[in-house]
Amino acid sequence: MASDLSNILEDEDSGPTLYFVDSSKCKIPYVDPFDAAATAIYKPLVFESCSNDTGLVTPIYNEAIKHYVLHINETLASQILNSSNIEYNCYYQEVVRNAKKDGYDVKEAKYFSQDFVVPRHVQGLVSTCHRLGNASHILQADAFTLIQYAEPSSKNQSSQDPSRRKPSVIMFGIDNLSRINLRRTMPKVYNFLTRKGWYEMQGYNKIGDNTFPNLMAILTGHSLDSAKDNICDFKKRGCMDKYPFVWNLFREAGYLTALAEDEPSISTFNYVKPGFVEQPTDYYQRPSQKAFETLLPQWKCPECTMKYCIGRRITSSYIYDFGSEFVRRYVDERPIWGLFWTNSFSHDNYRMPSKMEDFVLQYLLDFEADGVYEQSIVIFLSDHGNRYGQLLDLPSGFLENRLPTMFIYLPPWFRAHYPEYTRALQQNKRRLTSNYDLYNTLVHLIELGNPEKTPRWPRASSCPKCHSLFEVADEERSCEDAGIPEHYCTCVPFKTVSAKWTERIAPLVIRNINGYLEERNLTGICANLTLHYIHRTEMKIDLDKNYHEESPFVEVAVYRTKFKVKQGSADFEATVSFNNATETVEVEMPSISRVSSYEKTAKCVENKIDRLYCICLSSL
Structure with a gap:
């Protein structure tokens, strides 16, 4: 927590405060990203470019004919060949989606000459130039996703009448980034996001552990259990196509839609899941991304665990370039919705x-140059903060994990025409909000200009009390009201307890984990877990109690315990109800968090929840 007034949060209405949210039902403490504990472990990284090479082939969109043309830099070709007399050829291979194997196919090579007009059906391609007569002497290979022009229908024509105007919605997502760590690692980006028209949801609290449940709540209004029980099991092929994703609602309302995510092996809708049978959005980048990382060379920086470069470019640039092309093509012409999500960095x-700060900032500035902020609502978001590693060992680790980045930008015309929505969003900056509220906000935007008085689409199914962020949230809102499970709730403070008897809690949690593995018939491949040591145990302090007074002994209370097991040196954290008299704990399995990486120790199981708790015997 901040210790002096120079570092604490400034409330626009009432001056300094020590809380992001401060009410009788919710107190989310403000965290100084640069306090002594964080500064002691944090050192920023330096940006590295993938290549200094200029592009030999560039797809250029010709506005006059509304087609891409492939332009060859002939001067560069001569420089690479060290001669202007040596001839060369260039060809491209079209990348197409293969729905049967959630992958792609690459078509046969087609040679092209200068300023070749690309057919509109080509949405992804890999280009290669080689010395004439020697296909193995490659001058340069590159890859591109194209936003080919689609003729507008009467349904998606844009109107400049504010009462009928449909705002474009651009969602710019970075995985695993708390609002605290955004300020720490990307201060320039943070400063950009605090300019006029931007609103930071400072009480925005995640509702699930990892990316999938948090994005599902934003994009469907359902929790995973609700979607599975009321619609279908997302592990079954074809199920994902049946979910009421918000992009389907936008398309029904006349929007063009786009979806892109890097790191296909762990992408939100495909990691240990079958993904989509039908292409989910009008423009879908996954097949191209999978092809590019297979067909082009890769490179990892020394600090990287994922691909830093694919070919000549940074992995995430394929996503951001795809998004930039999408908004550039349509933002002035018709309403669009797009989600552009990056995991790689x-x-x-x-x-x-911190390595990518200027890189990300440049795309935000490019959006400005392309007029995006004049036309569109932009949402800059994350799914959650760090789930394991050094940040979770800080006193603020519980908050780092549960308070993701959430900024919403409203364009000038929207603020002028909907002042009541703007005021509500301003008030909600310091109120408790959740993923379900954001889903309701997206549905609210779809219905703007709808002459019907009643909403056409349902609000978030898994949170009856949630509402649009354009409606003022109750100041006395609780996590239960916002659909936030207790394990992820940051509203009620916890305090470290060092009493000897608290050491009985962690072994009981481990017993529950082992019981789960036994029920799942996994004991033959997953280790029986035993306690190594306890990091810390904290007791929940009710809001009507004085946090700074000595914690009294109580028979039943809620505790948060973090511990390490001997097998695989894995770390876990759980929020439990512990009965001191009966020495029993009450805890739901999915809410026991694995807070260390399980990528290498859980390969023997596929189920996402199983992977949290299984330490494969083969990995020991």
């Missing part, structure tokens, strides 16, 4: 965003 290392 943030998923495994909390320091990596």
Whole structure:
């Protein structure tokens, strides 16, 4: 927690405060990203470029004919060949989606000449130039996703009448980035996001452990259990196509839609899941991304666990370029919705965003140059903060994990025409909010200009009390009201307890984990877990109690315990109800968090929850 007024949060209405949210039902403490404990472990990283090479082939969009043309830099070709007399050829291979294997196919090579007009059906391609007569002497290979022009229908024509105007919605997501770590690692980006028109949801609290449940709540309004029980099991092929994803609602309302995510092996809708049978959005980048990382060389920086470069470019640039092309093509013409999500530089290392600060900032500035902020609502978000590693060992680790980045930008025309929505968003900056509220906000935006008085689409199914962020949230809101499970709730403070008797809690949690593995018939491949040591145990302090007074002994209370097991040196954290008299704990299995990486120790199981708790015997 901040210790002096120079570092604490400034409330626009009432001056300094020590809390992001401060009410009788919710107190989320403010965290100084640069306090002594964080500064002691954090050192920023330096950006590295993938290549200094200029592009030999560049797809250029010709506005006059509304087609891409492939332009060859002939001067560069001569420089590479060290001669202007040596001839060369260039060809491209089209990448197409293969739905049967959640992958791609690459079509036969087609040679092209200068300023070749690309057919509109080509949405992804790999280009290669080689010396004439010697296909193995490659001058350069590159890859591109194209946003080919689609003729507008009467349904998606844009109107400049504010009462009928449909705002475009651009969602710019970075995995594993708390609002605290955003300020620490990307201060320039943070400063950009605090300019006029931007609103930071400072009480925005995640509702699930990892990416999938948090994005599902944002994009469908369902929890995983609700979606599975009421619609279908997402592990079954074809199920994902049946979910009421918000992009389907936007498309029904006349929007063009786009979806892109890097690191296909861990992408949100495909990791240990079958993904989509039908292409989910009008523009879908996954097949191209999978092809590019297979067909082009890769490179990892020394700090990287994921691909830093694919070919000549940074992995995430394929996603951001795809998004930039999408908004550039349509933002002035018709309403669009797009989600552009990156994992590659943030998923495994909390320091990596510092390496990419200027890189990300440049795309935000490019959006400005392209007029995006004049037309569109922009949402800059994350799914959660760090789930394991050094940040979780800080006193603020519980908050780092549970308070993801959430900024919303409203364009000038929207603020002018909907002042009541703007005021509500301003008030909600310091109120408790969740993923379900964001889902309701997206549905609210779809319905703007709808002459019907009643909403056409349902609000978040898994949170009856949640509402649009354009409606003022109750100041006395609780986590239960916002659909936030207790394990992820940051509203009620916890305090470290060092009494000897608290050492009985962690072994009981481990007993529950082992019981789960036994029920799942996994004891033959997963280790029986035993306690190595306890990091810390904290007791929940009710809001009507004085946090700074000595914690009284109580028979039943809620505790949060973090511990390490001997097998695989894995770390876990759990929020439990512990009965001191009966020496029993009450805890739901999915809410026991694995807070150390399980990528290498859980390969023997596929189920996402099983992977949290299984330490494969083969890995020991």
